[in-house]
Amino acid sequence: MIWRRGAGKNGGRGGCGGGPLARLRHPPGGRDARIMLFAQLLDRTGTGVWGASCVLFFTFVAGLDGRRLGLLLGAAGVAGIAGSPLAGHLAARFPARTLLIGCHLLRLAAVGALLLFTRFEVLLLLVAVTSLGDRAAKMLEMLFATRAAGEQRGTYQALSRSVANAGYALGAGLAAIGLAVGTREAYQVLILGNALSFVLAAALVWRTGEQRAQDADPGRAGEPGEPGKPGKPGEAGEPGRSAAANPWRDRGYLRFVLLDIPLCLDDSILGVGLPLWLIEHTDAPHAVVPAFLIVNTVLVVVLQMTVSARVGQPRQAAGAARLYGLTLLGCCVLLALTPEHGAWAATIALLAAAVLVTAAELLRSVSSWELAVSLAPREARASYLGVAGMSQSIQKSAGPVLLTGAVMVAGPAGWLVLGTAVAGVSVAQRHFALRRLDALPSAEAADTGPAASRAATGGGGARVS
Numbered sequence: 001m002i003w004r005r006g007a008g009k010n011g012g013r014g015g016c017g018g019g020p021l022a023r024l025r026h027p028p029g030g031r032d033a034r035i036m037l038f039a040q041l042l043d044r045t046g047t048g049v050w051g052a053s054c055v056l057f058f059t060f061v062a063g064l065d066g067r068r069l070g071l072l073l074g075a076a077g078v079a080g081i082a083g084s085p086l087a088g089h090l091a092a093r094f095p096a097r098t099l100l101i102g103c104h105l106l107r108l109a110a111v112g113a114l115l116l117f118t119r120f121e122v123l124l125l126l127v128a129v130t131s132l133g134d135r136a137a138k139m140l141e142m143l144f145a146t147r148a149a150g151e152q153r154g155t156y157q158a159l160s161r162s163v164a165n166a167g168y169a170l171g172a173g174l175a176a177i178g179l180a181v182g183t184r185e186a187y188q189v190l191i192l193g194n195a196l197s198f199v200l201a202a203a204l205v206w207r208t209g210e211q212r213a214q215d216a217d218p219g220r221a222g223e224p225g226e227p228g229k230p231g232k233p234g235e236a237g238e239p240g241r242s243a244a245a246n247p248w249r250d251r252g253y254l255r256f257v258l259l260d261i262p263l264c265l266d267d268s269i270l271g272v273g274l275p276l277w278l279i280e281h282t283d284a285p286h287a288v289v290p291a292f293l294i295v296n297t298v299l300v301v302v303l304q305m306t307v308s309a310r311v312g313q314p315r316q317a318a319g320a321a322r323l324y325g326l327t328l329l330g331c332c333v334l335l336a337l338t339p340e341h342g343a344w345a346a347t348i349a350l351l352a353a354a355v356l357v358t359a360a361e362l363l364r365s366v367s368s369w370e371l372a373v374s375l376a377p378r379e380a381r382a383s384y385l386g387v388a389g390m391s392q393s394i395q396k397s398a399g400p401v402l403l404t405g406a407v408m409v410a411g412p413a414g415w416l417v418l419g420t421a422v423a424g425v426s427v428a429q430r431h432f433a434l435r436r437l438d439a440l441p442s443a444e445a446a447d448t449g450p451a452a453s454r455a456a457t458g459g460g461g462a463r464v465s
Contacts (some may be wrong), residue, residue, distance in 0.1 A: 040402030046197025048171020077397035083135025086384015158308030268399030325426025332419025
């Protein structure tokens with residue numbers, strides 16, 4: 001049953017007692033978590049500034065044509081795919097806090113160099129490095145949450161997403177001021193604002209303490225991660241619970257990552273599918289396009305904590321993955337039925353689709369992340385999470401191409417096929433996730449063991465499962 005509240009004042013692992021503002025003041029993980037959330041707010045504000053202005057900067061300041069701009073953004077997407085696994089590999093060997101500071105400084109150097117260089121070859125390298133650092137930083141923030149927030153990582157993730165969306169919205173608003181001015185100097189100020197966000201974020205991360213790696217827990221006899229004592233065997237091709245666990249040789253986990261790629265398509269549907277469908281296939285006014293982002297931002301900030309509170313356990317996350325597919329199917333059906341003529345009817349249908357795709361995003365944000373953590377063996381969690389982070393990066397590169405090159409070309413039928421396919425993948429994801437959870441003693445302990453019992457009664461100090 002997905003929508004089950006935990007007992008106790010904190011609602012279990014995903015509890016959010018006291019409301020979002022209270023949880024921001026006292027987040028899971030204490031002082032370090034509060035500092036990290038503020039660092040994320042500053043980072044995402046800078047990202048919002050750059051995201052709202054980068055295309056115009058490359059077009060009007062750097063003088064790139066459409067072909068080279070597409071190549072530039074494509075290279076950024078490809079480079080971003082490598083960021084998560086690279087960060088996970090390094091985090092298994094070096095302190096995550098130090099690596100995260102390095103990511104902020106790497107992006108600072110790359111973005112700052114945009115003020116000095118306009119040659120296409122150099123811009124290609126700088127944008128790729130920025131994207132690589134961005135995806136690596138997000139993966140390291142996820143690892144921080146698994147270590148700092150412990151059994152309440154779902155609550156921390158909800159707070160993180162709310163903070164991130166607020167930052168993106170604030171950054172986009174600041175960018176609008178500079179874009180209204182439209183001069184070269186205004187664009188340079190926007191770049192400096194993004195660079196400043198990296199400096200401030202790095203300084204805040206420096207103030208946090210290095211979180212003790214809980215990926216390995218050899219002190220508990222008979223549990224996975226104890227040297228010399230393999231855990232309960234999984235399905236064929238999955239590693240034993242040993243320190244040598246390798247995500248690239250773990251077929252079960254790679255299947256999870258592969259299935260997770262289409263379960264991130266809400267991002268491309270919101271950013272590419274809805275606007276282009278409105279423009280090319282309906283009479284709805286173009287002024288409705290910004291409303292998609294407004295609806296999405298408001299609903300995520302308001303509802304993320306509630307959704308996360310109800311999807312706090314691994315098996316609930318597996319059920320939420322299936323619900324994601326059904327929700328996205330509803331969105332696609334609505335788009336297929338959107339009338340071509342009649343501005344009001346098309347506007348209402350498209351705004352309703354924006355609500356459904358946002359609901360899918362809310363489900364994906366908790367199900368994908370919780371399963372990525374819970375399906376990974378404890379002793380190799382950093383490297384596994386790095387591989388899991390690839391799914392969103394791949395979707396960001398392939399999703400827009402799929403929508404523009406296949407789905408929208410096929411018209412309403414394309415949306416119906418896409419929705420049906422994603423729903424089918426979501427059912428498969430739930431099936432295989434539950435099967436893997438049944439084979440992982442650590443996941444069983446998270447659902448039924450003492451740690452879950454302590455969390456359900458409001459107890460603190462629960463160990464990451």
